[in-house]
Amino acid sequence: MELGSPGVAPGGVSVSAVLPAGGSGERLGGATPKQFCAVQGRPLVSYAVRAMERISWISDVIVVVSPENTETMKTIIEKYGHKKVTVVKGGITRHRSIFNGLKVFAENEFSSHLLQKPEVVIIHDAVRPFVEEDIVAKVVMAAKEHGAAGAIRPLVSTVIASAADGCLDHSLERARYRASEMPQAFLFDTIYEAYQQCTDYDLDYGTECLHLVLKYCKTNAKLVEGTADLWKVTYKRDLYAADSIIKDNLSQQVCVITNVKETLAQVGFLLPESLKSQIKVEAISQSLSKNDSHLQNIISGQCYNFVCVNDKRCAIQEIQELVDMLEKSNIPLLYPVVLISVHLDISENNSFSIGMEDLTMIKKFARETKKKNILVYGLLIQCKDPLLLQETVNSAAALIMALIKDRNPELIGQLLVA
Amino acid sequence: MELGSPGVAPGGVSVSAVLPAGGSGERLGGATPKQFCAVQGRPLVSYAVRAMERISWISDVIVVVSPENTETMKTIIEKYGHKKVTVVKGGITRHRSIFNGLKVFAENEFSSHLLQKPEVVIIHDAVRPFVEEDIVAKVVMAAKEHGAAGAIRPLVSTVIASAADGCLDHSLERARYRASEMPQAFLFDTIYEAYQQCTDYDLDYGTECLHLVLKYCKTNAKLVEGTADLWKVTYKRDLYAADSIIKDNLSQQVCVITNVKETLAQVGFLLPESLKSQIKVEAISQSLSKNDSHLQNIISGQCYNFVCVNDKRCAIQEIQELVDMLEKSNIPLLYPVVLISVHLDISENNSFSIGMEDLTMIKKFARETKKKNILVYGLLIQCKDPLLLQETVNSAAALIMALIKDRNPELIGQLLVA
Secondary structure, three states, X not given: XXXXXXXXXXXXXXXXXXXXXXXXXXXXXXXXXXXXXXXXXXXXXXXXXXXXXXXXXXXXXXEEEOHHHHHHHHXXXXXXXXXXXXXXXXXXXXXXXHHHHHHOOOOHHHOOOOOOOOOEEEEXXXXXXXXXXXXXXXXXXXXXXXXXXXXXXXXXXXXXXXXXXXXXXXXXXXXHEEEEEEEEEEEHHHHHHHHHHOOHHHHHXXXXXXXXXXXXXXXXXXXXXXXXHHOOOOOXXXXXXXXXXXXXXXXXXXXXXXXXXXXXXXXXXXXXXXXXXXXXXXXXXXXXXXOOHHHHHHHHOXXXXXXXXXXOOOOHHHHHXXXXXXXXXXXXXXXXXXXXXXXXXXXXXXXXXXXHXXXXXHHHHHHHHHOOOEEEEEEEEEOOOHHHHHHHHXXXXXXXXXXXXXXXXXXXXXXXXX | OOOOOOOOXXXXXXXXXXXEOOOOOHHHOOOOOHHHOEEOOEEHHHHHHHHHHOOOOEXXXXXXXXXXXXXXXXXXXXXXXXXXXXXXXXXXXXHHHHHHHHHOOOOHHHOOOOXXXXXXXXXXXXXXXXXXXXXXXXXXXHHHHHOEEXXXXXXXXXXXXXXXXXXXXXXXXXXXXXXXXXXXXXXXXXXXHHHHHOOXXXXXXXOOHHHHHHHXXXXXXXXXXXXXXXXXXXOHXXXXXXXXXXXXXXXXXXXXEEEOOHHHHHHHHHHHHHHHOOOEEEEEXXXXXXXXXXXXXXXXXXXXXXXXXXXXXXXXXXXHHHHHHHHHOOHHHHOOEEEEEEEEEOOOOOOOEEEHHHHHHHHHHHHHHHOOOEEEEEXXXXXXXXXXXXXHHHHHHHHHXXXXXXXXXXXXXXXXXX
């Protein structure tokens, strides 16, 4: 289970997290601050919150937003079912916002109820959606031991110092320096003391918590080498990258549910086989039933792609059952689910044609399920010539993969033909 | 004209470019070095070459590749019609490769014919595909004046120095430092002298040309603030971002060619109107003709999207003419072209249906044109009810936009229905 009861943190410490989300996103060049930009339909901040919240040993997640975005943030928490979050009003700079977030654990004025002060507090960014439990645990452990710790990455470009005349003063030796990334973690008392001691100048112009604890608490943070996915969404291209990475992550597994009569069993077998070379396949050869625990397990195992193979002309009833099951899980809440209804036809009738009524029906159905974040597409596999069967099935698998990888909401309700 | 005869550089200097492309792409995590990774079907290095080559005042573009990739690079030059390129074998490090590239202008041994030594040489990366003429000109001008110049960008993360024990030593004040990016430019004699003077240690462990000219020629490079698109493709996410940016750039303009009978003129008018809210539209209301100079102008003006609206059941002949015209331009050579054949049907016959023969024919046609990098899709607009006409046209426009933005090669030959 992803969302278990609070577990025990590495080292047995109590841990909470503060996510500053007050930035204005100027570098992104849009009107919406980047933490509220939608990726696969969901605001970026929700991904970062989820990344923290799903770690069972993190107790509270404090999201600090600028006052004008408090309601937006509360709506996001409600809509995506976030459970551990407290929203706090930020200050005018990053440091002031983080300080406000920390006060929730120490001073009464900032929250209706004082939250349990954690031994270690994580500071992470609302615009770093891909942080894994592993690196968070490492940083927390290091913070417990050293008082402070932060993830680092190698520098991508050489760093140079410019002189007053706009010319090169000197370049830094790249190997000696690192980019300071997130997450960082601190003994709560240490970081809180640093914020209490620091000057207005620090609060207004500084950005680096590691620097504050070094300056005011003489704590040299432990640096922890992080993975490439810790990067911060800064520019529009980073939003594109985040979108592609999420689509990639959602395209790892497909569940193929086959319900066809004897004569079509071969196709029902060949299609999952053809898909297996490109994606992990869970094949179910039976009629759908609401009590099917195998399917329930697949759904709760975070499968976001379903292919229903059948030989009926219009199998909307069968798909409806699956839609109902998905709706009861929280899967389509967090990510769009792809559902492809595959219709097999091996009639040797050359005048086969697709009627407009069928098309209108699947479109109407798809428009309804889209509101539930389930993207329904139709696919017709026509295999009159047994010699071309394998080729047709391969072409169907290619179309299925394209629909899964793209998750294009504009193409829902269309009927593709393999 | 994009590819004119060599023009005059800013400041009237002669200019050539060296592109080191010898990297192994370890950080990308794939087997293919990143400069050879395909983005929209074309290797990244070809984008960087093109970005230099299309600048009329750049005479020669030297691409330095590791010996095992010489043939790959020559194939790329042939395939994408690059005209100004000389391929040079690289050394085992970045600096040794750049030095080899420079030698082509100064020493006979590295090229069959000695190229004309430029006054200013640009050094750019093969993995920075989006450099604009404007910044190249600025850097060249600054190099002419100061002897050296380089593009810089603000730091995205705080830079920190680590101590020997893996703990924080100190953080740098972010505002004083910059990331050193590309392009850079140098008076040829200055950079060449720096390379001749520098030590083996420099050649083996250094990466920064600005540092070399400072150290060996006492030349303080002028730093030129660059735009966000100068970033270097380093990680897999950067390839995703590059792909999305290119798709975005290709989706700025569509040419709608309408050829329908009087009764359908309204739809022929409404569709471009509906598209105009999302994309720049060039509308042509006439039959296609090979001598159509307006269409020719649109094609040579780098339009990558075409919509052919007609009332014939199967209009492959009409599309074929457009395909022929496109093939004669070099447009589909560099980028995939989207061609959507829209069929209008306003018959009140409820039993309208799509026959398999039509589908098979458009699929077969699309498979052939895909080899020419032209992606053909079908779209049926069915509008029996005049009251729903606007809604249907809007839905057609949304499908057209989805096809243009996605450029999905797997969905070619499919017939979508609005």
